[in-house]
Amino acid sequence: MKLYIYLSLIVLGLYSLPTYGQGSMIQINFAPALPVGKTADFTQTLTGRGANFEFYKMNANQTGYGVELGTMNFFEQVPDQIFERGSATLHGTQYRYLKLTPIMGSFIYVFNATKPFKPFVAMGAGAAINTQTVSMGIFVDKIEARQFIIRPELGAIYQLSDYVGIKLSTKYYQTFESNVMQAQSMLGFNLGFVMLNFGK
Secondary structure (H helix, E strand, O other), rough: OHHHHHHHHHHHHHOOOOOOOOOEEEEEEEEOOOEEEEHHHOOOOOOEEEEEEEEEEEEOOOEEEEEEEEEEEEEEEEEEEEEEEOEEHHHHHHHEEEEEEEEEEEEEEEOOOOEEEEEEEEEEEEEEEEEEEEEEEEEEEEEEEEEEEEEEEEEEEEEEEOOEEEEEEEEEEOOOOOOOOOOOOOEEEEEEEEEEEOOO
């Protein structure tokens, strides 16, 4: 958590610097997510426990490079399951948890940069810190992994004033299988508050 605080302070400090013809954009997003693919085999529940933070340094208000930091936390209670640990076999309800923390560099291309309604496409790539836990009674099976992740995004920003906007977008997150954890994939739905400091 301290890392997020320090990075946020650094980004806010950069945001306040003069831009000299360039601009910047900060997005703070509420981010529900739906597991798909192999992730849906583990948990099928839409989660509302997701959020992410994005910062972009803009060039001509149309293209930008930046970072994304986020978290998605899935939980599902699955009845009538079998859990094996050593010589012990249990039958009952499993509690399944999956937490993904992507840390990515990202690129954005904004259409209609001079107009209030701004459709955009974006792409991110980086690392994901993932934890998968299955709990049943006194037994807990926990896997932690670092995986490469990519994230295309399609959405739009509506600029409410010179410096404030709202955002709606869809992201597709895909990690790549490691020797510890299978590939994870999910759809993210972002509703965001946007702070704009576009250069003139």
